[in-house]
Amino acid sequence: MTTTSEAAEAVVVQLQGVRKVFNPGTAIATEVLHGIDLSLHKGEFCAVMGPSGSGKSTLLNIVGLLDRPSSGSLAINGEETTQLDDRALTRLRGHSIGFVFQYHHLISAFTALENVMMPMLGAAGFPNAEMHQRALELIASVGLTPWQNNMAGNLSGGQQQRVAVARALAMKPALLLADEPTGNLDSKSADAVFELLRRVNREQGTAILFVTHNPELAQRCDRTIQVIDGLVSG
Numbered sequence: 323m324t325t326t327s328e329a330a331e332a333v334v335v336q337l338q339g340v341r342k343v344f345n346p347g348t349a350i351a352t353e354v355l356h357g358i359d360l361s362l363h364k365g366e367f368c369a370v371m372g373p374s375g376s377g378k379s380t381l382l383n384i385v386g387l388l389d390r391p392s393s394g395s396l397a398i399n400g401e402e403t404t405q406l407d408d409r410a411l412t413r414l415r416g417h418s419i420g421f422v423f424q425y426h427h428l429i430s431a432f433t434a435l436e437n438v439m440m441p442m443l444g445a446a447g448f449p450n451a452e453m454h455q456r457a458l459e460l461i462a463s464v465g466l467t468p469w470q471n472n473m474a475g476n477l478s479g480g481q482q483q484r485v486a487v488a489r490a491l492a493m494k495p496a497l498l499l500a501d502e503p504t505g506n507l508d509s510k511s512a513d514a515v516f517e518l519l520r521r522v523n524r525e526q527g528t529a530i531l532f533v534t535h536n537p538e539l540a541q542r543c544d545r546t547i548q549v550i551d552g553l554v555s556g
């Protein structure tokens with residue numbers, strides 16, 4: 323039997339009435355999100371679609387605790403975040419949320435393995451055997467063992483994006499935010515990265531918000547929401 327608290331825990335992301343105004347109180351104030359309500363549950367793979375400029379990245383940045391809402395509430399794993407200070411937000415982000423962007427943001431002069439180890443370094447600042455082992459497993463899980471010692475800058479675009487996914491999973495996040503991760507890739511590489519996300523979602527129960535302009539990929543998610551003019555439907 324599922325208890326009420328278990329059911330509440332299963333909600334990974336909960337937004338209520340989230341508004342975002344850029345440059346508030348100035349002549350160029352712009353309200354981009356107009357009161358978003360959204361719940362994402364453990365294990366849900368949700369596509370985020372909508373026209374260019376409609377607010378998708380703004381929404382993802384807020385859910386990812388990279389930016390703060392102007393008003394409304396945002397809970398991650400049941401923890402209300404809007405009153406937290408920057409340090410607490412950074413800690414919560416580091417432990418709960420993985421990011422994959424359109425551009426991979428890897429360190430080109432580090433190997434694939436070293437890039438995957440980066441989020442694990444934390445305060446220690448240097449790797450230990452456990453981190454090395456976890457990075458080896460992550461690299462294997464994205465099918466890149468033969469390339470693990472190659473400099474990230476020498477990998478193909480699809481391989482770089484798979485390293486970025488492995489890096490995003492380093493801290494075993496409950497939530498993965500993927501902002502057009504396949505946008506720069508040819509269709510075969512895009513499909514491989516999508517299938518990798520699908521597998522992570524199924525095997526680890528990771529909740530995923532996946533921004534895409536590709537309706538065919540969106541159809542393969544559990545659910546699609548549309549962001550249109552700063553409001554969410556679906």
Ligand SMILES: Nc1ncnc2c1ncn2[C@@H]1O[C@H](COP(=O)(O)OP(=O)(O)OP(=O)(O)O)[C@@H](O)[C@H]1O
Binds near residue numbers: 345352373376379
């Ligand atoms: N820091 C900022 N300051 C002012 N306006 C901003 C800022 N960031 C985004 N905007 C504006 O917010 C609106 C939504 O932008 P956002 O990047 O969230 O859209 P999007 O749906 O992700 O677009 P795309 O599909 O092109 O990536 C745009 O009009 C944009 O110019």
